[in-house]
Amino acid sequence: MDISDKGILLVLSGPAGSGKGTIVKNILERDNMIRLSVSATTRAPRPGEIDGVHYSFVSSQKFEEMIASDEMLEHTRYCGNYYGTPREHVNKMLESGISVILEIELEGAMNIRRLCPDAVLVLLLPPDFKTLENRLRGRHTNTEDDIKNRLERAKTEVSFFDKYDYVVINEDNMYEKAATTVLNILDSERHRTSRNKSIPTDFFG
């Protein structure tokens, strides 16, 4: 008898500048039983974005068909475009024991909270608001308006703190530590009694 071999659905959310991308990359390098879910979107690819890697780029008609046939685990509309998580691919991975990370925005995270009670929600934060601002200003591609919008949005995201299960602080130059914590959360969650309800029976089998 061993603990559940079902994968965990883990939502990693956090403000722009929290370092989600770096953390996810490090996690995937360190554990090959964890994958990143590729979101579907109707927005146009940006330079360098690859279909099926960064997003699945689909037409609005196709996206709406997928909603209608309940193929989206969650979806949201943002700046005139659809973003969503195709259900089938995620479920297949979870069933085969692979944990799946969804790197999604606040709205998507709250949808998953509502729709998937088994999912684990992690909020990634920089050490403080000032560090967040420094990181956004350090990316010289952001306009002043962008920065202000993102800082405002970060305030909204932090106000949903209580809706998340875990908080992980991503300090400057310490992304491996933050990634280790996310890996520990995944290991820990696999051992929850609520995910292993067959054990009291199997034990005597």
Add this chain to the structure above:
Amino acid sequence: MDISDKGILLVLSGPAGSGKGTIVKNILERDNMIRLSVSATTRAPRPGEIDGVHYSFVSSQKFEEMIASDEMLEHTRYCGNYYGTPREHVNKMLESGISVILEIELEGAMNIRRLCPDAVLVLLLPPDFKTLENRLRGRHTNTEDDIKNRLERAKTEVSFFDKYDYVVINEDNMYEKAATTVLNILDSERHRTSRNKSIPTDFFG
């Protein structure tokens, strides 16, 4: 800003033969921010048991005074003797950032569940009932009656499975793996949003 530096109160419970002692020893060797709470008891020391290390050996009168003055975090009576966890020492360690393991029986674990909602309850189990029996028979000090009693008691313990937060399987010769899981649970629990309620305010400070 960093996550909560308060220690976690972790109850490690499980049948005789689950390997609690070995796991705890390994955990304490690997992380010096974790301590084992020393229980108080009114039973006589067994050969080799040291006062203040294995138990605090106290008189029945002293124990009852400690109950009366609310100095016991939890206590239980078992085979005519008192067993309990002195509150002050545990609280001091938790406040100073040290996590505390209570290696206690089912009744004590259920008392902690009721009295300390922040505590984390871990049930340690061997892979199956047959392995448990083999381990108990392998300890040649046990009489046949002892073994039968302990196996019956194990059934009761497993029936309280749902009351625990986590289950950890201690396979033969794999105690380090089980200890790692307990360490991961402690790290993970420190990052719960419910243990870090000041973050949404501190973040902007």
